[in-house]
Amino acid sequence: MTGAAVLLLDAAGPEAAALARAAADRGHQVHAATVADGPAPAPELAGRVVTDFARPDRAVEEITAYARRRGVGAVLTANEYLTGLAARVCAELGLPGNDPHLAHAARDKAAMASVLTAAGVHVPYTRLVHDDTELHDALADPGVGFPCVIKPVSGAGSAGVTVVTSPAEAAAAADTARTARGRYGDAAAGILVQAYAAGDEYSVESVTQDAVTTHLAVTRKAVTGGARRVETGHSLPVRLPRATETAVHREVDAAIRAVGIRHGASHTEVVIAPDGRCTVIEIAARLGAGHIGVLLQHALGIDVFAALLDVALGRPAALVPTVHGHATVRFVTAPCAGRLTSLAGFPKPGPGVPFVRWRAAIGGLVTAAGVNADRLGAFVVTGPDAAEVERRADLLARQIRVRVVSAPLRTGRT
Ligand SMILES: Nc1ncnc2c1ncn2[C@@H]1O[C@H](COP(=O)(O)OP(=O)(O)OP(=O)(O)O)[C@@H](O)[C@H]1O
Ligand SMILES: [Mg+2]
Structure with missing residues (x-):
């Protein structure tokens, strides 16, 4: 092994695995900070510090102490929920990272709307609401109008986001936004009502x-x-x-x-x-x-x-x-909620199809796509010509047969 050790905040998922592989291939020891009951970390790991991302002050202390002991020279994360924590850890360790005082504005969409507006960036008109009265006021605000979007303050993966076309749909959308918790239990106050x-x-x-x-x-x-x-x-x-x-x-x-x-x-x-x-x-x-x-x-x-x-x-x-060249990824979704009984025609990797991933079990329950996490699989098509790549991807997508037998339960997959 050569070079400084590398620490990933959360090592689950394809992007973290690719970062771990890139580091290991270049001779760096790879470590990770993970939660105790998190998904299995990437195989390249030399070690890990178990922490609680829901308690960021303590997590910063535990992670920086571990990083100092292991000679960590780089801290990265592919996990959107941990970008603020990564900025704080980098600042503590004196490593290249983002401004820890501003990093929350890339997570908290209420703060994002204010700092972007202050910086002259064109963003949708946004109201933070905490109760039904504020929701009612926001919906009557001509700056919002219809359709509008009701979303959680710190969500990701489109969870809890609803495009609302009339006042009658707002209460249910607000409930959906309120119940979409951040992954580490952050109880952000309020929800957002945003111009479309x-x-x-x-x-x-x-x-x-x-x-x-x-x-x-x-x-x-x-x-x-x-x-x-x-x-x-x-x-x-x-x-x-x-x-x-x-x-x-x-x-x-x-x-x-x-x-x-x-x-x-x-x-x-x-x-x-x-x-x-x-x-x-x-x-x-x-x-x-x-x-x-x-x-x-x-x-x-x-x-x-x-x-x-x-x-x-x-x-x-x-x-x-x-x-x-050009590349496209297509995601496969279920036509309805139910039990996935068969899959046919899903592309295999080969020339011009460098990557495929299927993650739903045959026989398991699936949901009609409501959030990004409901997607069942993905394939990538690439080549020198954009129109030809898109045509080929459309053709491959049309050949996929996903059979779902209606069943009333949700899978709970998120
Ligand atoms: N103000 C808006 N105007 C128009 N469409 C919107 C607006 N806000 C959200 N959307 C639509 O809803 C989708 C999800 O919203 P948003 O990106 O805010 O949520 P997210 O949970 O951060 O999603 P992700 O992590 O998948 O990017 C957007 O990609 C867009 O299609
Ligand atoms: Mg988004």
Whole structure:
């Protein structure tokens, strides 16, 4: 082993596994901070500190003490809920990280709306409400209007987010937002009522090093319509008209600065209106989930996991594309809630299909997609030509047969 040890905050999930692999492949010992009953950590781990992410002050102490003992020289997380904790740990250890005083604004969407508005970033008009009277007032506010969006303050994965088209739907949407707890039990006060931004949805994948940002790609998001929005695919890189791209990058740069991102990845979700106006829906101080790292690798030849490792270690990161192709990920969802009885035609990895992942058990219960975590599987298609890649992905998607026999129970999978 060579080089400093690397510490991941939470080591579960495909992005954390890829970071662990990138570090291990480059000769770094990989450690993780995990909760006691968390999912199985990545196989590369040299050791771990068990802590309670729901008690951040104590977690910072325990993690920094462990990191000092193990000679940790880089701290990273792919877990959106832990980006604030990562900033605090990096600051304590004197390692490259984000501003610990601003990091909460990339998690708490009420704080996000205020700091982004103060920084001149165009965001949806947002009201924080704590009770039915405030909810009623917010719905009557002409700045909100209908449709509007009711969402938790610190959610992720679209959990608890509802697009509401009339006052009659608001109470149920507010209950849904209130019950969507943060993963580590954070009891954020209130919920958000937000103006609806109409247009096409994109995200901007960026890496910032020493406060200098490189935008790696703009990603087009495919999202279900209706009250509950679930991402069904991502494609990158998208070529926007030059003036639109400049405007989008300007908004995203300002958002990155406003939430204190200095060293690390960001994933900024934007809506572009038909007139080209860009609204920032949210910014997260982490790499985009949903296999966006895999898309960057295949479409652009950028090993974003190695790059993020370099950023965290304070080394120059390689962020220039070496390939000029296109990649798309498609997610498979269940047509209805019930028991998954069969799956046919799911793509196999091969030429132009570098990645497939199926995670639902045949015979198990599934739900119709209401949040991102309800997705059953994913496959990636890549190649030199965007239109051809999209055509091939559409064709493969049409060949998949998911059979679900109606059953009344929810799976409880989140
Ligand atoms: N103000 C808005 N205007 C239009 N659409 C919105 C708005 N807010 C949320 N949405 C839609 O709902 C989806 C989920 O909302 P949001 O991104 O705020 O939640 P999230 O839980 O952080 O989601 P994720 O972690 O999946 O990005 C968005 O991707 C978008 O489709
Ligand atoms: Mg989002």
